[in-house]
Amino acid sequence: MTARSLPSNRRDSLARQILEVGGRWGAHAALVIGIVAIFLPLVLTLYISFFDETLVTFPPRGYTLNWYARIPEEFGKPIWTSLRIAVVAVFFALLVGVPAGIGLSRYRFPGRGLISTLLLAPLTVPGIAMGLGIYVFAIWVQLSFGMRLAGSLGLMILAHLLITLPWVVRLCLASLTNHDRSTEDAAASLGASPLMVIWRVTLPAMVPGIVAGGLFAFIVSFENLEMTIFLINPGTNTLPNAVLQHLTYSTDPLIAAVAVIQMAIVGAALLLLDRLVRLDQVAS
Amino acid sequence: MSDAIISGRRSRQLGGTVLLAPATLVVLIMLAAPLALLVRYSFNRFSPTDLMIAAVTPENYVRFFTDPFYLEVMRTTIGVALLSTVLCLILGLPIGWRLSRMRPPWRGIFIFAMIMPLFVSSTVRALGWMILFARGGVLDLGSSYFFQRHFEMQFSSTGVVIGIVSANLPYMVLMAQSVFAGIDDRLSEAARGLGAAPVRAFWRVIWPLAIPGIAIATIMCLILGMNAYATPILLGGPRFQMMAPLVYWEFGTNNNWPFASALAFVLMATTLLLAVVAHTLVPRRYRA
Numbered sequence: 058m059t060a061r062s063l064p065s066n067r068r069d070s071l072a073r074q075i076l077e078v079g080g081r082w083g084a085h086a087a088l089v090i091g092i093v094a095i096f097l098p099l100v101l102t103l104y105i106s107f108f109d110e111t112l113v114t115f116p117p118r119g120y121t122l123n124w125y126a127r128i129p130e131e132f133g134k135p136i137w138t139s140l141r142i143a144v145v146a147v148f149f150a151l152l153v154g155v156p157a158g159i160g161l162s163r164y165r166f167p168g169r170g171l172i173s174t175l176l177l178a179p180l181t182v183p184g185i186a187m188g189l190g191i192y193v194f195a196i197w198v199q200l201s202f203g204m205r206l207a208g209s210l211g212l213m214i215l216a217h218l219l220i221t222l223p224w225v226v227r228l229c230l231a232s233l234t235n236h237d238r239s240t241e242d243a244a245a246s247l248g249a250s251p252l253m254v255i256w257r258v259t260l261p262a263m264v265p266g267i268v269a270g271g272l273f274a275f276i277v278s279f280e281n282l283e284m285t286i287f288l289i290n291p292g293t294n295t296l297p298n299a300v301l302q303h304l305t306y307s308t309d310p311l312i313a314a315v316a317v318i319q320m321a322i323v324g325a326a327l328l329l330l331d332r333l334v335r336l337d338q339v340a341s
Numbered sequence: 342m343s344d345a346i347i348s349g350r351r352s353r354q355l356g357g358t359v360l361l362a363p364a365t366l367v368v369l370i371m372l373a374a375p376l377a378l379l380v381r382y383s384f385n386r387f388s389p390t391d392l393m394i395a396a397v398t399p400e401n402y403v404r405f406f407t408d409p410f411y412l413e414v415m416r417t418t419i420g421v422a423l424l425s426t427v428l429c430l431i432l433g434l435p436i437g438w439r440l441s442r443m444r445p446p447w448r449g450i451f452i453f454a455m456i457m458p459l460f461v462s463s464t465v466r467a468l469g470w471m472i473l474f475a476r477g478g479v480l481d482l483g484s485s486y487f488f489q490r491h492f493e494m495q496f497s498s499t500g501v502v503i504g505i506v507s508a509n510l511p512y513m514v515l516m517a518q519s520v521f522a523g524i525d526d527r528l529s530e531a532a533r534g535l536g537a538a539p540v541r542a543f544w545r546v547i548w549p550l551a552i553p554g555i556a557i558a559t560i561m562c563l564i565l566g567m568n569a570y571a572t573p574i575l576l577g578g579p580r581f582q583m584m585a586p587l588v589y590w591e592f593g594t595n596n597n598w599p600f601a602s603a604l605a606f607v608l609m610a611t612t613l614l615l616a617v618v619a620h621t622l623v624p625r626r627y628r629a
Contacts, residue, residue, distance in 0.1 A: 070538075073538040073540070073541075076538070076540055077538060077539055077540050080539075080540050083435075084435035084438070084439070085435075087431060087432045087434075087435040087436065088435050088436050088439055090432055091432035091433065091435070091436045091510055091514070092436065094432065094503070094506055094507045094510060095455070095458055095507055095510055095511060096454070096458075097469060097473075097507075098466055098467075098468065098469020098470050098472075098473070098507060099458060099461075099465075099466070099469055100469075101469040101472050101473065101479070102465070102468050102469045102472065105472055113472055113478065113479075114482075115479065115482050152363075153363045153364045153367055154364055156359070156360040156361070156363065156364070157360060157361050157363070157364035157365075159360055160356075160357050160360030160361040161361065163356075163357075163360075164356070164357040164360075166354070166357060172361060172365055175365060175368050175369075175373075176364055176365070176368055178368065178372060179368065179372060181564065182372065182376075182609075183564070183567075183568040183585070183605075183608065183609060183612070184568070184570070185568060185570060185585045185588050185589065185605060185608070186376065186379070186588075186605045186606075186608070186609055187372065187375070187376075189379060189588060189592055189601060189602065189605050190372075190375030190376050190378065190379045190605075191371060191375045192592075193375065193378055193379065193382055193598055193602070194374055194375035194378050197378055215367075215371055216371060218367060218371070219367060219368065219371040219372055222364060222367060222368070226364065251356060276460045277460070280460060280461060280462040281462075282462055282463060282464060282570065282571055283463075283568070283570045283571075283585070286570075286589060287589070287592065296462075297462040297464055300462065300464045300465065300468075301464045301571055301574070301575075304464060304467070304468060304471065304575055305574070305575070308468065308471050308472060308475060308478075312468065313468065313472070316464075316465040316468050319461060319462060319465050320457070320461055320465060323457060323460045323461050324457050327453065327456060327457055327460065328453075331449075331453060336452060336453065336456050
C-alpha cells in the first residue's frame with residue numbers, strides 16, 4: 058500500500074500491478090479450467106444417464122429414467138457381489154484394525170514406527186502390484202498346501218481386508234489423538250480390568266472414528282478396481298470390473314446410470330462421514 | 342514395588358502384542374509375502390508350454406531394458422505421469438488457495454465436492470471423458486455438425502493426460518487448501534505492510550510455508566499417474582500403452598508371470614525413484 062502511493066515508485070508499481078492483475082487472471086483461469094476438468098465428466102455422465110436412446114446421440118429423442126430401472130437386471134449380480142465383499146471386508150477390517158489403532162496410540166515401544174508404516178503401506182503400494190502378488194501367492198499356497206484359494210470369494214475378501222485396514226487404523230488413531238488417558242487411569246484405579254477399560258471407556262470415545270473408518274473402508278473396497286481385477290473369476294465379478302468390461306465395447310446411457318448409482322453410494326457414505334470427522338483432514 | 346512395575350510392563354507388552362498382532366499379520370501375509378514371492382518369480386524363466394520354470398536368471402529384466410517397445414512404454418508412462426502432475430500443480434494451487442480463503446458454508450460444500458470424485462472408481466471418472474472424446478461423442482457430433490468434419494484427438498496421450506489430471510487434481514486441491522488454510526493471513530498482511538506486492542508476498546512468505554504439504558501431494562499425483570490402469574485403457578485407444586495395463590496383459594493374456602512380476606517391479610522401482618527425485622528437488626529446509 059505505502060509503496061504504491063509514493064510517486065518515485067510509480068513505474069515500479071505499474072509493473073507490479075500488471076503482474077498482479079495478470080497473476081489474478083491466471084489464477085481465475087486455472088480455477089475455471091480445474092473445476093471444469095474435475096466436474097464436467099461427472100455432470101456429463103449424470104446428463105447422459107437420462108437419455109431416451111440406446112446409444113449416446115445428440116440431441117436425444119427425450120429423457121427417461123428407464124435405464125435406472127434396468128440396472129438390477131443388467132448389473133444386479135456384480136453390485137451384489139461388490140456389496141457382499143465390501144461389508145464382510147469392513148467387518149474384519151474393524152475387528153483387526155480397531156485394536157491396532159488402540160495399540161498404536163496407547164503404547165510406545167521400539168519398532169512402533171515400523172509397524173505403523175507397515176499398517177499404512179497398502180495405501181501407497183500400487184494396486185497392480187498388490188493384485189498380481191496376492192494372486193501368485195494364492196496359487197503358491199494352493200500348490201504347497203492344497204488349499205483352494207485362487208478365484209474364491211474368501212481370497213477376494215482377504216485382499217480387500219488388506220486395502221481397507223489402513224483406513225480403519227488411520228481413523229481410529231486420529232480419533233484417539235485428543236483422547237484423555239486420565240479417564241482410563243481412573244477406571245483402572247477403581248478396579249476395572251484392562252479389557253473392561255477398553256470396552257467401557259476407550260471404545261465409546263472412539264465411536265465416531267470407528268464408524269468413519271468403517272465407511273471409508275466400505276467405499277475403498279466397493280470402488281477398488283486395480284487390485285481386484287487380478288482376483289476375479291467369472292462367478293465373482295465386481296461392479297467396477299463389470300463397468301470396465303462394459304465400457305471397453307460400449308458407452309451408453311445404461312452404463313452412465315450405473316456410474317451415477319456408484320457416485321450416489323459414495324456420495325451418501327461421504328455425507329454420513331461429514332457429520333463424524335473433518336473430511337478435509339482425513340480424506341487425502 | 343519393582344515387581345509391580347515389571348509385571349506392569351510385561352502386561353503392557355502383552356496388551357500391545359495382542360492388540361497389534363492380528364493387523365500386522367494381515368499385512369505381512371497379504372502384502373509382504375506376496376511382494377516377496379513376486380521378486381522371486383521375476384527371476385524365473387517362462388516357457389509357453391510349462392508357463393513357469395524355477396530359475397535364477399535376470400533375463401526378464403534384460404528383456405525389458407533391451408527391448409525398445411518396453412522402453413517406449415516406460416517413456417510414455419513417465420511422460421504422462423510428469424505432465425499430468427505439472428498440470429495438477431498449475432491448476433490445483435490456485436483452486437486450493439481460493440478454497441482456503443472461502444467463507445464457511447461454501448468452503449465446506451466445495452471441499453465435499455472435491456472429495457467425492459476421489460473415491461469414485463476410475464472407470465466412472467473416465468466415462469464422462471469417453472462421452473466427450475469418443476467417435477460419436479459430444480465433441481465429434483459438434484464438430485461434424487459445425488465443420489462437417491470428424492473430431493479426432495491429435496495424440497492418444499492427450500485424452501489420457503486429461504483423464505488423469507481430472508482424477509488426481511482433487512488430491513492437489515485438498516492438500517493445497519489444507520496447507521494454505523493453516524497459514525495465518527496476518528503473515529502476508531505483515532509482508533504487504535512492509536511494502537511487498539501481493540504476488541511477492543505470496544512467493545516469499547506463503548509459498549515457503551506451503552512447500553512441504555505441496556511436495557507430498559505432488560508425489561502422490563506422480564505415484565497415481567505412473568500406476569494408472571483404467572484411464573489409459575479407456576481413453577488412450579487400442580494402440581496406446583502404459584505400464585500398468587501392460588502388467589495385466591502379460592499376466593492375464595500371455596500367462597507370463599515371471600515377466601509380469603519383473604514389469605511390476607520395474608514400475609514400482611521407477612515410481613519410487615521419481616518420488617525420491619521429487620523429494621530431493623524440494624530444498625532441504627522446506628522438507629516435511
